[in-house]
Amino acid sequence: MSEPSQPRAPMQSLDEALQRLLSAVAPLAQSETLPTTDCLGRVLAADVVSQLDVPPADNTSMDGYALCASDVAQVGSVLPVAQRVPAGVVGAVHQSGTAARIFTGAQIPVGADAVVMQEQCEPLPGEGLGSVRVNAAVQAGQWIRRRGEDVQQGSAVLAAGARLDAAALGLAATVGAAQLQVARRPRVALFSTGDELVMPGEPLKPGAIYNSNRFTLRAMLQGLGCEVVDLGIVPDRLDATRAALREAAARADLIITSGGVSVGEEDHLRPAVLAEGQLDLWQIAIKPGKPLAFGRVNSSDGGAWFIGLPGNPVSSFVTFALLVRPVILRLQGATRLAPRGFMLRADFAWPKPDRRREFLRVRLNEAGGLELFPNQSSGVLTSTVWADGLLDNPAGQAIEPGQMVRYLPLSELLQ
CATH class of the missing domain: 3.90.105.10 (Molybdopterin biosynthesis moea protein, domain 2)
Structure with missing residues (x-):
């Protein structure tokens, strides 16, 4: 007798799902x-x-001459140079009716109220340090950086x-x-399940695929400052999956997996999480990346949160950027969780939008508009390398060339 089918989780918006995640997860207490x-x-x-x-004292932002503006009655006035003030000299005192040769960053001599840049001055030979002709009008306060x-x-x-x-x-x-x-850096455990997965460098047998998500997700975690507990590829058995979850919960604050948790799938990850803790299966109204699992795996010291991402590589990439990244930042106590978006011009047409909110792979062109990667399939990982951002397109909205759209740079989503 077959196992009864699981009820389909209700579809929820990205904003609703994100709010539920952030409400459940609290910042780590340790620093x-x-x-x-x-x-x-x-x-x-x-x-x-x-x-x-x-700065700790008034200083000059230019090489030049420090003086009193009132001593320069007109352009071309000549003043004797009474002293030389390099950076690091403290306590110099201005002598009325003179100028001081001064260098960028040096403290202003007490009593001087202006600096004239050396390009506007003409050094003249003479006794001692000579004199200087000031070839510009002078205003009190010019080229002085004030204390504080x-x-x-x-x-x-x-x-x-x-x-x-x-x-x-x-x-x-x-x-x-x-x-x-x-x-403290969040500790995040990462593992994959599936006997079809092999690592690059190993023979690719019929029916096998290389485990790209392990590399992508590990790199994204490291980019967010996490300590990654990489548990590798777990054998596709219930006992092995449960053992991996127990180890992960004992060593990490958060567990991330990809694939194998969508409703109705015959795999061991979903029953293993349910046996070791709690699990909710969500359907998020976004494309790519509809299925998401969220729960907790118990352990003697409190356990770890669990997030199961879709298995398709672009879906995994996008859902991590939109949903996991804010969770990791919240664990660290960050105050700015949302990525910054910018309104830019679409230089393409998108005539057949999806009923879900779409995140299209795009990149900025030299004309200041956005170009669209031609294949938006959730399995085309080349699109994430070609792109420099995601276009956040509301559900059901067609796009015409020249239309302003919301652009999320990958630089905002990957760090």
Whole structure:
């Protein structure tokens, strides 16, 4: 007697599914303190507060001459050069009626109120440091960077929840932060099931396929700062699948698989998750990527969340970018979870839209419009390499050339 068919899960929108995922998953409680140089891509667990003004004193943004604007009565005025002020000199005092030779980053001598760039000055020989002819009108304050104009002491320059890029690390260093408190990396277990899967380098027997999803998903996880627990390919048996889930739940915060969980499939992953925890099967109203499984695998120390992605490579890629990425960022306590989208011009026609919300593989052309990859099948992984973004097309919406559409850069979806 055959097993009763499972009831088909109701279709839900992408926004509904994402909200359910984010409502269920809470940020990890643990953090660690690391050298600032080691924090690229990490999420701040505490504000970075400046202990100093930046710049710490008035300084010049140009090589030139520091002086008082009132001493330059007219263009062509000549002033004796009384001193030379390189960067690093502290406490120089301006002498009325003179100029000081000064170099970018040097502190402004006390009493001077302007800098004239060297291109507008003519050095003249003479005793000592000679003199200088000022060949431009001078306004008080010109080319001076004021103390604290960039950062004021006591201000938070980076907020908890920010993901640290190169500019953020530079800013942290600017305010003297040698170490940063960051969220612990999420540990994510990844494995595949299916006797048809083989690894590149192994013989490809009839009926076998190379396990591309393992490479794609592992790389996407690493790009988001995860510690990947790669459990490889699990034998297609119920006992082996349950054992892999138990190991994953003991070692990870989140378990990711691809394939084998859509309604009605005869495989061991769905019953294994149900035996080891809880599982919901969702139908998401998007194309590609309709089936999604979400649940939890129990363990003695609390267990791990489980997300089962579709098996087709593009479906797996898209659902990870749209649904798994925000979950991983939430685990790290990030405050910005949604990718930024941009309205751009479509340079193609899409006359037969799907009834589901579509994510089409596109790329930006030199004319500032979007080109469409000709084959939008969920099995065509070449489209994800060719593309530099996804076009977020509402359900049932045809596209005409010249129409403005929403573009999601892959750079926003993969990091």
